[in-house]
Amino acid sequence: MISTATTGTMAVDWEARTDFDRLREERLGRLRAQLNASDLGAVLAFDFSNIRYMTATHIGTWAMDKLIRFSLLTRNSDPISWDFGSAAKHHKLHNPWLDVTHSEMDADPHSPHHGATRPRAESGARAGISTLRGAFHPEAGIADEVAAKIRRELEKFGLLNEPLGVDVIELPILFALQRAGITVVDGQQVFMEARRIKTQDEITLLTQSASMVDAAYENLYEFLRPGVRENETVGLVAKTLYDLGSEYVEGVNAISGERCSPHPHVYSDRIIRPGDPAFFDILHSFNGYRTCYYRTFAVGSASRAQRDAYVRAREYMDNAIDLVRPGATTADIVAVWPTAQEFGFPDEEAAFALQYGHGVGLSIWEKPIFSRLVSFDHPEVLQAGMVFALETYWPSADGIGAARIEEEVVVTETGCEVITKFPAEDLLVAGGNRYFTINGPLNPLRSSQSHLNRPDAS
DSSP states (O other): OOOOOOOOSSOOSSSOOOOHHHHHHHHHHHHHHHHHHSSOSEEEEOSHHHHHHHHOOOOOGGGTTTOOOEEEEETTSOOEEEESTTHHHHHHHHOGGGEEEEEEEOOOTTSTTTTSEEEEEEESEEEOOOOGGGTSOGGGOHHHHHHHHHHHHHHHTTOTTSOEEESSOOHHHHHHHHHTTOOEEEOHHHHHHHTTSOOHHHHHHHHHHHHHHHHHHHHHHHHOOTTOBHHHHHHHHHHHHHHHTOSEEEEEEEEEGGGGSSOOSSOOOOBOOTTOEEEEEEEEEETTEEOOEEEEEEESOBOHHHHHHHHHHHHHHHHHHHHOSTTOBHHHHHTTSOOGGGGTOSSTTTTTTTSEEEEOSSSSSEEEEEOTTTTTTSOOBOOTTOEEEEEEEEEOTTSSOEEEEEEEEEEOSSSEEEOOOSOOSSOEEETOSOOEETTEEOOSBOTTTTOOOSGGGO
16 A cells, blocks of 8 residues: 655654665665666666665765766666765765675686676775866866776676666766777666656655645745745745755745746746735755645735636646546546647647646656657556656736646555645635725735736736
């Protein structure tokens, strides 16, 4: 049975919570199974999330875009991680799972065991550095040193003539590997397939991560009012999450007023005004596991056009969730969403990610992907243990506002469970009941709210 419990963020002796030893073992087991099922001899990772999935090492989110670290898994060895400066020494002291026994090919032609494998103890935590995205002088030879490290391991384990799958790579490293006689191919799919189905501990961490965003939205709802700036809401959310133990607040997408349509995907210093629509996407990481979690509010009051846009976005969300179960496909889900032309875009590429779904794990866009751009031609089958986010969007008829809703779901054996719990069934008014007229409290649904002299503006 899939559990989405949130018993606590710390390990305790009196309750079974996240089992990190099991998490590490099961992630590596799934990656190894995908590697063995492929035609690759090994996979080399530079992507931060793939390195963590393979090696359970972490040196801080500052390193995520640097491509300075790299890790290798071969068919005949456990993971080897080359890390930045003193981080490798830290791993030797504190990451005992990298102290492993490798199966090494006996290359001695005079040995009676020539060609067979034999165990050899050797640390998988090693010092190594890539090119700092070109900051090193090209003639320093850093790229060739990286290639030499990889060649040594492939040769040692009898895999030099097998393809090496790489997830992402800098061109100098690619060329150096090729000069070293290594056949480099796309290895990202091996990682993505391994990460497609979440383990029980991954689901627990994803649920805990979402629960922290629940709390951030509670504080945000209390804080929102006219006069607040978008960037202030970003600061509030970030503080809430870090106080709760977030490892990394990747971003807070704070969008209000006329900025809602079209969606700019970035917050600003705009001052929120009475009657504004405002939607937010909160992305953060707890023990590596991410969220992608939209909610929409009206500030003080809402126009009828904004209310109607929310109802439409909610309907598309509910119709999608109703279809989620093992055996359904991504094509089944996107079929109940509107075409790009229905909400003002010329084609699906131009409207991409507005009616959208994506796996969530150590990164926010994993398999499966739900989009009318690709899902009809390349449908993916839903399976128990998948965790993904579904996103819907609808612009308001007054041309100003829009509604944006996102729910994260875990696919169970019989359907799905929503793990994003902050209320979103109806449009919430934040900072409401603040204004009183001679007739009593101001109605939160105001027919003149959009201030446009058009029949469809109400």
